[in-house]
Amino acid sequence: MDFAKVTAKYYSKWIGKDNILLDMGSGVEYIFSPERNLVQPGYSRQFDLFIFRQPDKLIISYGDKLKNRIDLFKSDMVTRAEPNDVIEILGQRLGATVYHGIKYLYTTIPDIELQAVYLTKSDYPRYLTFFLANNPGCKNTEWLEEYFTEMTDKNLCCGIYVNNTLVCCSDAPDMPYMKNDVQEIGINTLKAYRGLGYATDVCIAAVKAIIKNNKCPQWSTSATNVASQKLAEKIGFIKYADYYTVTL
Known part of the structure; x- marks a missing residue:
């Protein structure tokens, strides 16, 4: 199985544009997506803003509630923006709590004897x-x-x-x-x-x-959950x- 390809397809769905993580080069892209207006299965609330950041790309997915406000921080959101910068920018511009998490890619199975x-x-x-x-x-x-x-x-x-x-x-x-x-x-x-x-x-x-x-x-885990x-x-x-x- 191509873990990298499947994972890219999965998080592209989250972003709201099929295969964007496979097709996009480097840079910043804004995606208006109806997915942001929905409460996803397994979650208690919708995410009006979902930002996906890799070293060479920054993708901002937003829904109806931000449709007329997205320009408030467009000039500040650049690929090189550090995590704390992103949180500060969003907090200042939107006056809202920002959750910062980390997504992972599976690579290989460790070879150890299991008790489970x-x-x-x-x-x-x-x-x-x-x-x-x-x-x-x-x-x-x-x-x-x-x-x-x-x-x-x-x-x-x-x-x-x-x-x-x-x-x-x-x-x-x-x-x-x-x-x-x-x-x-x-x-x-x-x-x-x-x-x-x-x-x-x-x-x-x-x-x-x-x-x-x-x-x-x-x-997937919180950026503050070091143990995870x-x-x-x-x-x-x-x-x-x-x-x-x-x-x-």
């Missing part, structure tokens, strides 16, 4: 206990068993048990585009078991399952792009 197992439907009671421990504020779990079953049917729920307790587990977030071609990895570890290498082990097992399902693994960034690199990802979102 692929969970099955019979693991649900222990998965429920694990889920509630990680989400103590969750009041409604009626949806959880169906979600768990969907993951286990595709071997996308990997975990590690310690003394019969599920301590680390992957999940498979909903994908807003190209569901048959890509799958992002989610990971959670019980607080007492963090820093022991379990997440690395589980995520590699998840990557193998995703690839076996003929899909391209994806990873290091984990991505440990399991075979490299940084692909910075991205910024604004919801007005």
